[in-house]
Amino acid sequence: MTGTAPRKVLLVDDDPHIRQVLAFAFAKAGMSTEEAIDGEAALAAVAAAVPDLVVLDINMPRMDGLEVCRRLRAMDCAVPILFLSSRDEEIDRVLGIELGADDYVVKPFSPREVVARAGAILRRAAPAPPKAAATDVAHGLLRLDTAGWQAFWSDQEVALTVTEFSLLAALAAAGNRILSRDALIDRLHGPGFAVTDRTIDSHIRNLRRKFAQCGAADVIETRAGIGYRLGPCQGQPPR
Structure with a gap:
């Protein structure tokens, strides 16, 4: 036991089933999660306590994930962002990256792939020895x-x-x-x-x-x- 706190991941998706599946997968990987049901809740959660990573659905009502990403980067918030989207068009992936996302996973996805990509981002963000x-x-x-x-x-x-x-x-x-x-x-x-x-x-x-x-x-x-x-x-x- 090192006493190191687990990495915290904010899961942002209006689908409760997807949040539940991802929360379970991240828990198995030893990470803690917080959930937000829409873009406004996501911005409030980050403002209250910046997580180690945001897993962010693009297609949400009222405020989509692209706008959430745009607002976070406008606030100079450098929290890593992994996009989820049901759209597989290359232009959508490119737009997400150009707004400041770190990676992009297309639905339907394997929870293991999402955790693996999140882990790769977090390893890059880990403090150097x-x-x-x-x-x-x-x-x-x-x-x-x-x-x-x-x-x-x-x-x-x-x-x-x-x-x-x-x-x-x-x-x-x-x-x-x-x-x-x-x-x-x-x-x-x-x-x-x-x-x-x-x-x-x-x-x-x-x-x-x-x-x-x-x-x-x-x-x-x-x-x-x-x-x-x-x-x-x-x-x-x-x-």
């Missing part, structure tokens, strides 16, 4: 605090989601090497995880947009048909 505190990355005007999960451009913090930070850290660790989309997926999720190339592209666009707001125009380079690598990061910060 003490010895990793000295492994900060500095590249041009970019600095990554790997222990604190913070990214800086010329000492200005850039708020990133767990997945965005992990993706940027993977590119930084690769140095000048180009990483293919498949290689980035393996680093983020592990081999064999079903994630589309468009999902990676959406995360890259989010990173570029956020750094561009700080004056960074060269944080990530694209090699057409190959993949991505960290840019020179020499852009001028805003005055």
Whole structure:
């Protein structure tokens, strides 16, 4: 017994059966859950106590999951978000990721898959061991605090989601090497995880947009048909 509190997951879905099934699956995995029946209840729950992860249904009445995600990110809330949706269109997955979600599962789903994807997100968000505190990355005007999960451009913090930070850290660790989309997926999720190339592209666009707001125009380079690598990061910060 280490005394470590279990990870808390907020389950947001208007279907009580789905909430019940997921609550049982997460409990078996050693995680605690809280439930919200709609978007407004979800926002209130996060405001009261930020969970370790939000499992968020997209198709809910009054306020759908996309709007909940949009509002959380507008509040600079970086809680990881795993979307659930009955819509399997790629554009829906891409929109969810571009709004700031970390992953996406299509209904009908296996509860084990949802727990596995949630676990992958939580592992990426886990605090680094003490010895990793000295492994900060500095590249041009970019600095990554790997222990604190913070990214800086010329000492200005850039708020990133767990997945965005992990993706940027993977590119930084690769140095000048180009990483293919498949290689980035393996680093983020592990081999064999079903994630589309468009999902990676959406995360890259989010990173570029956020750094561009700080004056960074060269944080990530694209090699057409190959993949991505960290840019020179020499852009001028805003005055």
